[in-house]
Amino acid sequence: MLAWQIHSYGGNDQLTLSATNRIPMIKNPNDILVEVHAASVNPIDIRMRDGYGQKILNVMRNQGLINTRSEFPLTMGRDFSGIVVESGRNVKKFKPGDEVYGVLGAQRQGSHAEYTISSEREMAHKPNHLSHVEAASIPYVALTNWSAINTAGRLTANNTTGKRILVIAGSGGIGTFAIQLLKAWGGEIVTTCSGDASEQLLQLGADYTIDYKQQDVLTELNKLPRFDFILDPLGGDKGEQYSQFLKSWQNAKYVSIAPPFLKNFDNYGILPGLVKNIGDLGCSALKGAKDGKIIRWAVFAPSKQGLKTTTDLLNSRQIHPVVEKVFEFEDLPSAYEKIESGHSRGKTVIKMK
Structure with missing residues (x-):
C-alpha cells in the first residue's frame, strides 16, 4: 500500500511516500482493518514529525504497548474516514463494507496511508449525510474537545x-468544533479570532467575537x-x-489543551520530566485555588462516549x-505546510479516494 512516512x-x-508497505494485518481479535478514504491533518502531526513525544513513545514500545518495536518508519495521521475491510473475531458492531470514521491512539501507526488498523472503541459508523472528507475532519478535534470540555471541564x-x-482561537479546528458543541449544550460563547473569521464563528454559534488583530484582547475581556x-x-x-477572567469562588475552570507533558519528557527525560510535570501541574492548581478557580490540562484521548455524542450531534x-x-x-x-503556517479556518483534509 501507499503510505506517507518519516524515517527520522x-x-x-x-x-x-512509500509504495512498499504491506497492508497491515489484524493481530488482535478486537482490531478492524479500514481502507482509508480521507484523513485530516492536525497540528499534532507536525509536532510528531518534528519528534514531539518520542521519548515516552519509545518507553511504550519497549514495554510492548505499541504494536511495533521499531521507531521508524513512522506514519502520522490520527483520524480517518473509510470503509471496513476486515474485522477481528471479537468485533460485533462493524462488518466489512461499513462506512466508518474514527481516531487512532498513540500506540498505532497513523492514517496517512491507504489502510489502517483501528478498534471498536476508536471508531463509529459515519453519518450518512457526510462525505468521507467531511467525516475525516471531525474525530480528532471532537475527542480533544471532549477531553477538555467534558472530562476535565x-x-x-x-x-x-x-x-x-x-x-480562545475560535477559527481553528478545535475552536470551530468547540463553539458548535457548547452552543448545542446551551452555552453563551465569547471567542477570539481575526476579523475576517468573525461572521463564520457567529454563524456557528458564537455570541460575541473579539478581533485579536484590531483589539487588545485582555482589555476587551476586562469589559465583559x-x-x-x-x-x-x-x-x-x-x-x-x-x-x-474566570468567576471567583464558583467552581470556574480554565482548561488548556496545550500542556507541557510530552515536551517535558522530551526535554528532561522520563523521570526528571515526570517530576517537572508534577511540579508544573501543582503550581497551576495552587495558583487557581487561591481564587477559588480550577486550572486543568487536557490532551486528546480516544473515547467511545465522546464519539457517540459527536455522532448523535x-x-x-x-x-x-x-x-x-x-x-x-x-x-x-x-497540507503539512499549510497547517504549519497557522491561521486555520477549520480543518485541512487529505483525500485518498
Whole structure:
C-alpha cells in the first residue's frame, strides 16, 4: 500500500511516500482493518514529525504497548474516514463494507496511508449525510474537545445552559468544533479570532467575537462579565492572563489543551520530566485555588462516549464539519505546510479516494 512516512525526525523533507508497505494485518481479535478514504491533518502531526513525544513513545514500545518495536518508519495521521475491510473475531458492531470514521491512539501507526488498523472503541459508523472528507475532519478535534470540555471541564448537555464560556482561537479546528458543541449544550460563547473569521464563528454559534488583530484582547475581556469556563487550545504564558477572567469562588475552570507533558519528557527525560510535570501541574492548581478557580490540562484521548455524542450531534445537524482546504493524497506535504503556517479556518483534509 501507499503510505506517507518519516524515517527520522525533522521537517517536511523527511516525508516519504512509500509504495512498499504491506497492508497491515489484524493481530488482535478486537482490531478492524479500514481502507482509508480521507484523513485530516492536525497540528499534532507536525509536532510528531518534528519528534514531539518520542521519548515516552519509545518507553511504550519497549514495554510492548505499541504494536511495533521499531521507531521508524513512522506514519502520522490520527483520524480517518473509510470503509471496513476486515474485522477481528471479537468485533460485533462493524462488518466489512461499513462506512466508518474514527481516531487512532498513540500506540498505532497513523492514517496517512491507504489502510489502517483501528478498534471498536476508536471508531463509529459515519453519518450518512457526510462525505468521507467531511467525516475525516471531525474525530480528532471532537475527542480533544471532549477531553477538555467534558472530562476535565465537567460540562455536559445537562449543566452547560446559561454558562458563560470563552473559547480562545475560535477559527481553528478545535475552536470551530468547540463553539458548535457548547452552543448545542446551551452555552453563551465569547471567542477570539481575526476579523475576517468573525461572521463564520457567529454563524456557528458564537455570541460575541473579539478581533485579536484590531483589539487588545485582555482589555476587551476586562469589559465583559466573568466566565464559568475558558477553553485555551494555545496554552503558553497567556494562560495565566486568561484565567483572571474566570468567576471567583464558583467552581470556574480554565482548561488548556496545550500542556507541557510530552515536551517535558522530551526535554528532561522520563523521570526528571515526570517530576517537572508534577511540579508544573501543582503550581497551576495552587495558583487557581487561591481564587477559588480550577486550572486543568487536557490532551486528546480516544473515547467511545465522546464519539457517540459527536455522532448523535452530527446526525441531528447540530454540529457541521468545517473544512477549509482539501489536498490530494499525493500532495500531503503541502497540507503539512499549510497547517504549519497557522491561521486555520477549520480543518485541512487529505483525500485518498
